[in-house]
Amino acid sequence: MTSAASPHLTGGSNPLLISGRVCAERAELTPRGEFVHGCAEALARALEELPNTVTRVDLDMGDVHFMDTAGLEFLDVLSDYGRQRSLTITTSNWNGQPLRILELAGLDTSDPLRSTTDQVAPATAAGSSVVFLERAERLHILQEEVEQLRQAIASRPVIDQARGILMATHGCTSDEAWHILRETSQLSNTKLREVAAAVTAGAETNGPPPPPELRTALQRALARRRG
Template sequence: MTFAAPPPYSGRLNTLVIGGRMDADRALLTPRGELVHGCADALAEKLAQLPASTARVDVDMSGVHFMDTSALQFLDVLRDFGHRRRLPVTATRWNGQPRRILELAGLDTTDPLNSPTPARPAPLASAVAQERAEQLHVLQEEIEQLRHAIASRPVIDQARGILMATHGCTSDEAWHVLREASQRSNTKLREIAAAVTAGATPDGPRPPEKLRQALSRALSRHRSGAGGGPGRGRVS
């Protein structure tokens, strides 16, 4: 028996789709995509479709390539389902970024549903709760940084291509020029790249004076270091 996947969430490029099949009385679920906001609801809907005769649920997580702290709700839904139905539930085969998040959260990367939760005295439990909250905050910051890096990558790659075509530098040299200009002008790398990209169009705005000077100095230094002699011109 195979279960139909739920429709993808609107407005997202990377969605969570949960496939499933029955092997006798064992259900095998196969999530694909991201564990983000809404993933717990999608899982609850999928679990509600399982036959009453289901005696075991195994979730293969190898198709999940990204997750944020919403994954903890996803795991809670799985755990609660197993407790309510009194049947074994596993979530295995984690890899990549999701596995790293489990490590940072102090969970078992083989199967986080098996992570022990021993009884603790009240003061210690409070300290553990505070530590867990701090860990979640760190996770959220790391995830936000990853999302910013992913969003910034296209414009940075475009700026590198423009510098390579305009000034005859290599891809690595263009990267170092952007980084050095960012440091010299105390400007975010993405803003430097966006200014270079916008200024490359015929009617595009010129980069601010501070950025032009920082880019020109970085280009001059890298041309001198490469022994390339005079370049093809200053940043316009």
């Protein structure tokens, strides 16, 4: 048996496939790909194909490489399925980014379904929604952290250039140049990357000088370091 999330739902990046087999009263499911929009629907279809004789469902998550809030919905579908049919359901081999999401969501990484069952009020949609929203908010925080890291990585070259310019122009060390840039950013209420870009642009032949407020903040930061 195989179930797949439609490419138009997942964006086609790495669509989820769920393969499985049934041995006596036990079903083994293996999701592969990403837990994004559409994954819960793929899971629901896979579960519908299981025979009524199944009393246990085990999922191997080792080939799941990425998940967002849709992955939490995936877990909710599993939990509801097991509760409605009084089945034993387990998930194992979580790793990488999906494991980090479970940690951020406050779930038991060895058995996230147990966490889901314990935290949701019995058979109340409202309780389930509250828990889901709380997890989604935690995931949103993680996504913001990841985006900030991406921006920092993208900003690194221009910041390094600006540090080099300050070191050559004012005879300061690399650490001193870094502190000057940070202090200029704080004094002018300007993002560090914008400060670095202005310093770098101003050092070019016929380059534009930094804006007045930025230039004043930079002079103050340099003066403090000299003092």
